[in-house]
Amino acid sequence: MRLFAVGLSHRSAPVELRETVDFARKGLEHALAELSTRGVGRELVVLSTCNRAEIYAVGDTDGTAEHVGRFFSEYHEIPHEHVREHLYVHRGADAARHLFRVAAGLDSLVVGEPQILGQVKAAYAVASDGQFTAALTNRLFHSAFTVGKRVRSETGLGEGAVSVSYAAIALAKKIFGDLRGRSVLILGAGEMAKLTGIHLQAQHVKQIAIASRTLATAQTLAARLDGTAVPWERVDHALSAADIVVTATGASEPVLTRARVGETMRHRRNRPLFVIDIAVPRDVAADVGQLDQVFLYNIDDLRSIVQENLARRGAELARAEAIIDEEVAKYTAWMQSREIVPTVVALRQRFEAIRRAELARLEPKLSGLPPEARARVDEITRLIVEKLLLTPTEQLKAVSDEAMIVAYADALNRLFSLAQDTDRGQVSSEEESEVS
Amino acid sequence: MHLLPLLLYAAAAAAYVAHFAWRDPRVGRLATALLAGGVLAHTFLIGMQTVQAGHAPLVGTSAAISAFVWLLGLSYLYIELTSDERSMGVFVAVLLVALDVIPALDPAVTPRPPVLQSPLFTVHVMSLLFAYASFALACVLGVTYALLFKEIKAKQLGFFYARLPPLATLDLMNSRAITVGWSFLTIGVVVGGIWAWQVKGSSDPRVQAMSLADPKILVALVSWGIYSFALFARKAAGWSGRRAALLSGVAFAVVLLNFVLVGYFLTASHNF
Numbered sequence: 001m002r003l004f005a006v007g008l009s010h011r012s013a014p015v016e017l018r019e020t021v022d023f024a025r026k027g028l029e030h031a032l033a034e035l036s037t038r039g040v041g042r043e044l045v046v047l048s049t050c051n052r053a054e055i056y057a058v059g060d061t062d063g064t065a066e067h068v069g070r071f072f073s074e075y076h077e078i079p080h081e082h083v084r085e086h087l088y089v090h091r092g093a094d095a096a097r098h099l100f101r102v103a104a105g106l107d108s109l110v111v112g113e114p115q116i117l118g119q120v121k122a123a124y125a126v127a128s129d130g131q132f133t134a135a136l137t138n139r140l141f142h143s144a145f146t147v148g149k150r151v152r153s154e155t156g157l158g159e160g161a162v163s164v165s166y167a168a169i170a171l172a173k174k175i176f177g178d179l180r181g182r183s184v185l186i187l188g189a190g191e192m193a194k195l196t197g198i199h200l201q202a203q204h205v206k207q208i209a210i211a212s213r214t215l216a217t218a219q220t221l222a223a224r225l226d227g228t229a230v231p232w233e234r235v236d237h238a239l240s241a242a243d244i245v246v247t248a249t250g251a252s253e254p255v256l257t258r259a260r261v262g263e264t265m266r267h268r269r270n271r272p273l274f275v276i277d278i279a280v281p282r283d284v285a286a287d288v289g290q291l292d293q294v295f296l297y298n299i300d301d302l303r304s305i306v307q308e309n310l311a312r313r314g315a316e317l318a319r320a321e322a323i324i325d326e327e328v329a330k331y332t333a334w335m336q337s338r339e340i341v342p343t344v345v346a347l348r349q350r351f352e353a354i355r356r357a358e359l360a361r362l363e364p365k366l367s368g369l370p371p372e373a374r375a376r377v378d379e380i381t382r383l384i385v386e387k388l389l390l391t392p393t394e395q396l397k398a399v400s401d402e403a404m405i406v407a408y409a410d411a412l413n414r415l416f417s418l419a420q421d422t423d424r425g426q427v428s429s430e431e432e433s434e435v436s
Numbered sequence: 437m438h439l440l441p442l443l444l445y446a447a448a449a450a451a452y453v454a455h456f457a458w459r460d461p462r463v464g465r466l467a468t469a470l471l472a473g474g475v476l477a478h479t480f481l482i483g484m485q486t487v488q489a490g491h492a493p494l495v496g497t498s499a500a501i502s503a504f505v506w507l508l509g510l511s512y513l514y515i516e517l518t519s520d521e522r523s524m525g526v527f528v529a530v531l532l533v534a535l536d537v538i539p540a541l542d543p544a545v546t547p548r549p550p551v552l553q554s555p556l557f558t559v560h561v562m563s564l565l566f567a568y569a570s571f572a573l574a575c576v577l578g579v580t581y582a583l584l585f586k587e588i589k590a591k592q593l594g595f596f597y598a599r600l601p602p603l604a605t606l607d608l609m610n611s612r613a614i615t616v617g618w619s620f621l622t623i624g625v626v627v628g629g630i631w632a633w634q635v636k637g638s639s640d641p642r643v644q645a646m647s648l649a650d651p652k653i654l655v656a657l658v659s660w661g662i663y664s665f666a667l668f669a670r671k672a673a674g675w676s677g678r679r680a681a682l683l684s685g686v687a688f689a690v691v692l693l694n695f696v697l698v699g700y701f702l703t704a705s706h707n708f
Contacts, residue, residue, distance in 0.1 A: 153460070153461065154460075159598065171588070171593075173602060174584075174588065174597060174602050174603065175588065175602060175603050175604065176602060176603075176604045177601070177602035177603075177604040177605045268674075269673070269674030270673075270674035270675070270676060270677065270679075271674065271676070272603065272604075272677060289589075292678060292679075293677055293678065295588055295589060297591065301591050305591075305593060308593075
């Protein structure tokens with residue numbers, strides 16, 4: 001049994017294709033059921049987000065990967081040539097590593113973003129509820145959750161805003177706490193003003209006032225943001241009511257001077273004021289930032305915060321990769337110890353069969369013995385077999401190289417003619433527990 | 437036994453420092469557990485002293501500081517468990533250790549003289565200690581506010597930015613701590629006044645020294661004045677944020693001065 005990860009992501013495929021192969025559209029259950037009826041893989045998990053579509057499957061042969069790859073085009077009814085070149089296939093330990101990197105956010109568009117872990121969990125939950133998962137995938141996904149959690153708590157990978165808008169909102173939250181109940185004033189009604197306004201609106205601020213030199217453009221943006229348009233002459237009044245001011249006008253001279261803001265600060269009784277100046281040239285005089293309780297950040301300040309955060313994430317990458325290495329090693333060790341299990345079981349069954357056969361052959365000679373002595377003979381022969389197999393069993397379970405496992409299994413199969421009575425992978429849990 | 441609370445507080449302080457620096461949630465929980473253990477051991481200690489002496493050990497500066505440390509630890513634990521905000525712990529725990537050194541080295545319980553038998557005395561001491569504990573928390577909140585404020589203002593988002601709660605939260609908690617502290621300070625001072633008036637006839641020289649000229653009483657009234665001003669200035673003149681933070685730091689310095697220095701060396705009226 002082997003683990004495969006087949007899929008495409010923002011790294012390998014353009015957005016049009018990713019939209020086409022979205023498995024979430026018809027529901028993951030549907031895709032899983034379809035895969036299952038086609039007999040592709042024993043265990044299945046489908047992960048589908050706007051940045052990736054991936055199928056994790058456990059199959060018997062390498063053909064599984066090919067089947068899964070074809071499923072991408074067949075299920076979405078598109079020519080396979082369109083998909084094939086964008087698909088990647090990971091096998092065994094590489095598949096595990098891939099999933100762990102995905103869960104940790106290392107494979108995300110914005111490295112370290114936290115949503116992906118939740119999406120991986122949801123994808124697994126759907127597959128698990130539909131009983132498409134079993135031992136290999138269960139263990140795989142739980143390890144992936146561990147990786148996600150460890151990377152989150154042991155590294156600084158998810159910390160710090162990595163876009164200017166988020167940096168501004170993170171700052172606002174650090175000053176005001178929850179932004180509900182806070183008032184926002186936006187000066188200017190251009191594209192930048194609109195973008196920042198949309199981000200602030202998403203934080204459920206109490207009200208957004210928009211002032212622009214032409215009232216009509218302010219009204220247009222106000223309609224878009226559920227805000228109110230303020231005539232340019234009333235800016236001072238709006239300023240004293242606001243907690244957060246975003247300036248994004250096209251003015252060539254500063255709109256907010258120290259004297260002007262200082263005056264409104266007295267009206268607002270020193271309540272903190274967060275001024276975000278995203279205009280170039282700047283709308284707010286630099287010395288406004290010297291006023292007590294005024295926090296002034298311009299576009300360059302925000303950009304440098306973003307740069308720092310990105311640099312810090314880069315530095316944390318190595319630590320995250322180390323955690324992933326560790327968990328991949330744990331998972332593959334477990335997976336491989338399972339792979340050798342059928343061989344070990346077969347070997348033991350073979351020895352036990354020989355012992356039984358010999359006892360049966362000697363039955364005429366043994367039949368004269370008293371019951372206790374016969375029990376002793378049975379016991380002694382059993383112990384001899386146990387002792388003979390003890391070291392080989394331990395040695396086999398310690399092998400961690402996949403190629404070695406195959407070689408050992410092959411050799412044992414030949415030496416003891418095991419192949420005919422075992423099907424690798426078809427081990428009942430009862431037999432498995434015998435050797436674990 | 438009397439060293440156990442100090443040791444646990446010190447261990448908790450070390451764990452809070454480690455948690456603040458590396459933000460490992462397990463270390464954070466350990467810190468809380470150690471602090472809770474310290475407060476529990478301290479509760480036993482005070483309980484034993486009460487049983488031995490037949491009254492609550494509130495007489496004498498060591499005993500008062502011990503009770504103060506206990507109240508502060510208890511109040512902080514309450515706040516931590518209700519707000520789920522652990523970043524203040526490092527400051528509080530260090531303060532606990534610094535203060536608990538005094539009673540740990542001088543654990544003797546002074547017998548309560550007859551003049552202090554009145555229940556008014558117990559109310560007086562307990563409300564003042566609770567007020568001081570609140571002021572200590574306000575001071576810690578003020579200090580952290582100032583640290584975070586400085587980072588945001590200077591656009592150097594770093595160590596504290598990543599660790600402390602928002603400025604508005606710190607300011608709100610500071611304001612609440614001062615309101616609570618001021619209420620208990622007022623009760624403590626008024627009850628103390630009533631009690632002093634009741635025992636006026638006593639020949640005890642310390643009772644004779646109960647006047648506004650006594651440094652302990654004077655400084656207590658000065659700190660009442662400062663906190664009243666802090667409350668008034670916040671309501672009337674918008675002295676919130678940085679100014680309130682600085683004020684709560686200065687005011688607590690006065691309280692601490694009164695509590696420790698004046699209490700040990702200068703007062704003629706309160707050296708029971």
